[in-house]
Amino acid sequence: MPGAGKTVIASLVIEHLQEISKHNQSVCVAFAYCRYTERIPITTILAALLRQILERYPSVLPFVQALYERHNLEQTQPDQGDLITVLLEIATSGLFSSSFFVLDGLDEASVDVQFDLIETLESLPIRFLLTSRPLDLLKDQVPGAVFFNIAASDADIAVLVEEKIDRIPTLRRLLRQNGNLKGEVVAKIMEKSSGMFLLASLQMELLQASGCPSIKALRDCLDRLPAGINATYEATMGRIERNAHADLVKLALTWVVCASRPLLVDEVRLGIAVDPHTYEFDVERLVDQEFLVSSCCGLIIVERGLSETVRLVHFTARDYLQSYLADHWSCNPHSIIASVCTVRLLQYKFHDFPGQPVEETIYKLCAKDQMLRYAYENWAKHARQCSPFPKDVLAFVRQCQRYPIDGELGGDMHVAVAHDVEEYLAPLNSGVHEQVVGKSSNKTLAINASTENGTTPLMLAIKDSHYIMANVLLSATGIDVHTRDTTGKTALIMAVGKGQVDIVRRLLSFGHTEANPKTEADHTAMSVGDGQSALLLAAYHGYEDILRLLCKAPGLDVNATDDSSETTLTKVLNMVRAWRPTPRPFQVLLDVPGIDANAGAEATLSLAAKLKIKWGVEALLACPNIDVNKEGPDNYTALEWAAYHGDLQTLEVLLNHPRIDVNGGKYGALTLAAQQGHLDVVTTLLRVRSIDVNKANLDGHTALTKASAGRRSSIDAFERPTTPLPYEWPAQGHFAVVETLLGTEGIDVNAGKSSKRGTALIHAAREGRSVVVDALLLADKIDVNATDSEGRTAFQWARDRGYQEVVDLLRALGI
Numbered sequence: 121m122p123g124a125g126k127t128v129i130a131s132l133v134i135e136h137l138q139e140i141s142k143h144n145q146s147v148c149v150a151f152a153y154c155r156y157t158e159r160i161p162i163t164t165i166l167a168a169l170l171r172q173i174l175e176r177y178p179s180v181l182p183f184v185q186a187l188y189e190r191h192n193l194e195q196t197q198p199d200q201g202d203l204i205t206v207l208l209e210i211a212t213s214g215l216f217s218s219s220f221f222v223l224d225g226l227d228e229a230s231v232d233v234q235f236d237l238i239e240t241l242e243s244l245p246i247r248f249l250l251t252s253r254p255l256d257l258l259k260d261q262v263p264g265a266v267f268f269n270i271a272a273s274d275a276d277i278a279v280l281v282e283e284k285i286d287r288i289p290t291l292r293r294l295l296r297q298n299g300n301l302k303g304e305v306v307a308k309i310m311e312k313s314s315g316m317f318l319l320a321s322l323q324m325e326l327l328q329a330s331g332c333p334s335i336k337a338l339r340d341c342l343d344r345l346p347a348g349i350n351a352t353y354e355a356t357m358g359r360i361e362r363n364a365h366a367d368l369v370k371l372a373l374t375w376v377v378c379a380s381r382p383l384l385v386d387e388v389r390l391g392i393a394v395d396p397h398t399y400e401f402d403v404e405r406l407v408d409q410e411f412l413v414s415s416c417c418g419l420i421i422v423e424r425g426l427s428e429t430v431r432l433v434h435f436t437a438r439d440y441l442q443s444y445l446a447d448h449w450s451c452n453p454h455s456i457i458a459s460v461c462t463v464r465l466l467q468y469k470f471h472d473f474p475g476q477p478v479e480e481t482i483y484k485l486c487a488k489d490q491m492l493r494y495a496y497e498n499w500a501k502h503a504r505q506c507s508p509f510p511k512d513v514l515a516f517v518r519q520c521q522r523y524p525i526d527g528e529l530g531g532d533m534h535v536a537v538a539h540d541v542e543e544y545l546a547p548l549n550s551g552v553h554e555q556v557v558g559k560s561s562n563k564t565l566a567i568n569a570s571t572e573n574g575t576t577p578l579m580l581a582i583k584d585s586h587y588i589m590a591n592v593l594l595s596a597t598g599i600d601v602h603t604r605d606t607t608g609k610t611a612l613i614m615a616v617g618k619g620q621v622d623i624v625r626r627l628l629s630f631g632h633t634e635a636n637p638k639t640e641a642d643h644t645a646m647s648v649g650d651g652q653s654a655l656l657l658a659a660y661h662g663y664e665d666i667l668r669l670l671c672k673a674p675g676l677d678v679n680a681t682d683d684s685s686e687t688t689l690t691k692v693l694n695m696v697r698a699w700r701p702t703p704r705p706f707q708v709l710l711d712v713p714g715i716d717a718n719a720g721a722e723a724t725l726s727l728a729a730k731l732k733i734k735w736g737v738e739a740l741l742a743c744p745n746i747d748v749n750k751e752g753p754d755n756y757t758a759l760e761w762a763a764y765h766g767d768l769q770t771l772e773v774l775l776n777h778p779r780i781d782v783n784g785g786k787y788g789a790l791t792l793a794a795q796q797g798h799l800d801v802v803t804t805l806l807r808v809r810s811i812d813v814n815k816a817n818l819d820g821h822t823a824l825t826k827a828s829a830g831r832r833s834s835i836d837a838f839e840r841p842t843t844p845l846p847y848e849w850p851a852q853g854h855f856a857v858v859e860t861l862l863g864t865e866g867i868d869v870n871a872g873k874s875s876k877r878g879t880a881l882i883h884a885a886r887e888g889r890s891v892v893v894d895a896l897l898l899a900d901k902i903d904v905n906a907t908d909s910e911g912r913t914a915f916q917w918a919r920d921r922g923y924q925e926v927v928d929l930l931r932a933l934g935i
Contacts, residue, residue: 126251127153130224133249137220141176148173148216148246154225154233155435162236166203169221173210183209204240211245219246226252228435277310277320284324290331294338301335308342318434322352325418329359353440356417368392368407369415370445374453376420377441380498382429385409385422390491391460399456399463401489454502455510461499462516468492471520478524496524500539509543517544525580531569533577537593540586548596567596574605582614582623594626601630616654621665628673653680659692659705667705671712678712679719687720693727693736703735710739717743723750729758734770737762741777748777749784756785763789763805766798775808782808787817794861795826797854802827806864813861814868822871827857828880828892858892862899869899870906878908885914885930888923897929904933 130151137149150169154160174184183206191198198206211219221241226234241248285291285305295302305327313320323345332338346355360369375383375391383391389412393405413422419437423429432438445453465471468485475481486493503513517536522529525538536544547565570576578599581590593599601611615623655678658666671678681687686694692706709715717724717740725746728736737758740746751757756764759780762771771789774780782789782805790811793801802823805811816822858880861867872879881902884892893914896902907913915935918926 127224130222130249130251134222137222145177146215146217148177148210148219149222150220151222151224154223154227154229160233162233162240163198163200163203165233165237166200166207166240167198170203170206177215179215180210180213183213200236200240204243207240208244219244221246221248223248224251225435226250277313277317278306280317280320281306281309281324284321284328288324288328290333291327291338294332294335298335301338304339305342308345312345312347314347316349318436319349319352322356322418322433326352326355326359329417349436350440353419353437353444356419357444359417360415363415365415367396370448371396371456372412372416373419373441374445374449374456376430376432377438377445378453378457378502379494380501381494382431383494384490385412385428385430387491387494388412388430390489391457391494394460394463399460401464401467401491451510452506454505455513458499458502458506458510458513461495461502462513464489464492464495465499466516466519470496471516471523473522473524473529478527478529482524500541504540509541514541514544517541525571528571528573528575530571530575530580531566533566533569534571534575534580537577537580537586537589538584540584540589542588542592545589545592548592567593567598568600568603570603570605573607574603576600576603576605576611578611579603579605579609579614582611582618582620585618585620587620587623590620590623591626594623601627610654613654613657616657616663616666616670617661619661619663619666621663621669624666624669628669631674653682653688655680655688655709656682656691659688659709660695662705664704664708667708671708678709678714679716681720685721687716687724689715689717689724690720690722690727693724693731693733703739706736707739710743715743716745718745718747718750721753723747723752723758725758726750726752726754726756726761729761729765729767729770729774730754730756732765732767732770734767734773737770737773741773748774748779749781751785756787757781757789759789760785760787760792763793763798763801764796766793766796766801768798768800768804771801771804775804782810783812783815788812788815788823790823791815791817791821791826794823794854794857795821795829796832797827797830797857799854799856799860802857802860806860813864813866814871816871820872820876822868822880824858824861824867824869824880825872825877825883827854827861828889828896829883829887830854830889830892831887855889855891855895858895862895869896869901870903872908873903873906876909878912879903879906879914881914882906882908882912882917885923885926886917886921888918888921888926890923890925890929893918893926893929897933904930904935 130153134149134151137147141147141149150172152165152168154165170184173180187198187202187206191202210216221244223237223241226237229237238250241250282302285295285302291305295305309320309323309327312323326345327338327341330337330341332341346352360366363369371392372388375388389406389409390401392407392412393403394401395405409422413420419433419441420430421433423431432441449456468489473481482493482496486496499513499516503510517532517539520530520532520535523531523535525534530538532544535541545565548567567578568576578590578593578601580586581593594601604610612624612627615627655667655670655676658670670676679687682691689706689709692709710717725737725740725748728740730752741748749757749759759771759774759782761767762774775782790802790805790813793805806813813824814822862869869881870879872882877883881893881896881904884896897904904915905913913935915927915930918930
């Protein structure tokens with residue numbers, strides 16, 4: 121039942137549950153209020169519930185953290201499925217013995233939100249309370265729920281009526297004359313209100329307005345009180361119509377009913393302080409708050425607090441007033457608001473904007489007039505709800521020469537496109553670039569006009585996803601689709617970045633459209649760096665359909681490099697590491713005729729192995745002309761990277777390629793695997809017949825010397841820690857790798873003589889690896905007196921560094 125106090129009851133239930141939870145943290149409580157004034161989507165409601173739970177119960181952080189980190193990295197927002205998954209994980213985690221969700225005003229949400237909310241709550245193992253007017257879908261979706269009706273009791277209504285009586289002096293005087301009269305008033309109001317606080321309150325307003333000079337007049341007035349909610353609204357509006365300022369009050373109600381967001385009381389006051397014919401703001405027409413509220417006869421209330429928001433007494437009043445006001449005004453009520461907004465903007469020179477920087481100037485102007493911000497942000501929303509489109513609003517658009525749009529200043533075409541005013545572009549559909557607006561003369565539409573930043577109307581239409589506007593512009597004679605803005609972006613790059621397949625197709629149909637244009641300096645909005653191509657953006661976002669379109673474009677250079685000499689293939693691989701782990705865009709590119717998997721400064725195959733992208737390695741190895749031994753700018757081959765990472769699966773895939781050089785590269789796969797202590801990789805490489813177990817790298821190191829030292833190193837920029845590695849590895853080094861190498865046929869235990877670092881024995885002694893030293897000393901032909909480039913022996917290194925156990929082992933041989 122509307123106006124029966126459901127919200128009050130819901131609030132009391134929430135307070136009670138929160139008190140329980142305060143003393144028992146195993147009880148989870150979350151709640152949400154739906155309001156007709158703010159039609160928020162289900163994702164916002166679910167996110168609010170999740171945030172409440174996180175703030176009140178920090179133990180749920182691990183469930184939320186992974187979701188946050190993923191979307192923070194991708195710069196996206198969680199969808200409904202993401203939020204439901206986390207809520208379900210929390211509800212089934214065992215953290216809470218009971219979970220209670222309360223949702224008030226379900227009937228005030230949009231129909232699709234109603235359905236989704238019930239479905240979501242029903243899917244969670246929780247107890248939930250919903251308050252709502254009767255809805256057919258409730259019993260269908262939650263057949264096992266317990267339903268109960270809420271209606272104000274006679275005692276509740278009596279308390280309300282008595283409180284109201286105490287505030288009406290004329291009524292109090294009459295009641296003093298007759299002791300039974302108060303009971304009659306209470307009884308009649310209870311009868312007429314049908315258990316609704318809302319009706320009882322409005323009927324008391326009507327009773328107060330009647331002025332009742334006598335007991336007889338009071339009784340007559342009680343008999344005339346309307347029964348039912350619509351009849352009460354009708355009687356209230358009749359009272360307003362008899363007011364000398366009826367049009368002013370109805371304008372105030374129009375603002376409250378039609379506003380695109382809840383308004384502050386001062387915004388309403390400023391919105392109605394206008395000339396009724398020109399809509400120009402006149403400060404002398406300002407009314408005070410008390411007059412505004414009292415003149416609306418109980419239909420609006422002001423929520424006290426910092427904001428002082430105005431709202432209707434009940435959401436059912438909105439339904440009634442929308443119909444009433446539409447019949448009252450000679451035009452669409454939204455047309456009036458749009459006109460008030462645009463006139464306000466003209467008064468403050470927004471059409472020929474007065475200053476820079478734009479946002480700072482807007483802030484200063486809006487500080488002078490609270491209604492100005494609303495006018496700036498919402499004039500077009502109201503105008504678009506009118507049919508036909510208001511002529512004076514079209515006239516406003518026509519006057520715009522330097523209007524603020526997203527921090528820059530645009531002309532009339534920019535304003536029309538940015539605000540989706542399709543009617544302003546109507547002449548383009550007929551091929552005539554002229555627009556007659558109101559009584560103004562003809563004006564040529566500048567379809568290729570650009571802002572100071574080089575933004576054209578077409579770019580704006582694409583940026584704001586105004587597809588109809590974009591298609592109208594693309595059909596216009598003389599449209600220039602090749603223009604770049606000051607950051608180097610073209611309409612094509614913008615359309616690709618937004619995933620607009622049909623717009624991309626149309627842009628490519630113009631011919632001579634550069635399929636891989638690059639942006640220049642600032643491209644951070646795309647989050648992919650400088651010098652990016654449309655091709656790369658499509659791959660970055662995973663837009664396969666757009667990728668295929670671009671790959672068929674005449675003149676496409678699929679092997680083109682960016683400012684860093686990287687190809688689209690290498691860029692995609694780098695982005696996979698940072699963002700999207702999917703092989704599809706990469707495979708689409710590899711299927712393009714003429715693709716060169718070896719192009720660019722960075723070897724694509726080496727990069728895939730470096731980033732540990734196994735599917736990338738496999739896809740590249742399937743290319744007939746792939747150079748499997750090509751080094752990247754870091755001088756590592758794919759096989760070397762796989763060995764370094766200990767990525768056995770990738771290593772085995774590479775070893776199966778017929779052209780792989782197991783000893784290729786400047787560092788050697790075997791040496792890197794031994795250095796990192798990857799025994800399984802070392803063992804696999806040693807099975808290859810052509811392996812050179814004594815291959816030395818650029819510094820003269822072999823696999824045995826690196827394993828004997830037992831020190832890993834970090835050569836991968838992606839893995840390098842922010843502070844230097846401590847090198848505190850197991851005391852005996854990579855002993856298992858050393859043993860394996862010593863047991864390999866052909867191993868040279870003295871390799872590295874006179875090199876910078878020396879032999880394996882010198883490495884082990886220098887690091888104090890006594891077990892390794894002991895194993896090396898058992899090897900045939902070990903040269904215990906070998907020296908490094910400094911002329912120092914293993915014994916000298918151990919002695920000088922104080923490794924007594926190693927010293928003793930060497931002395932036992934008579935050294």
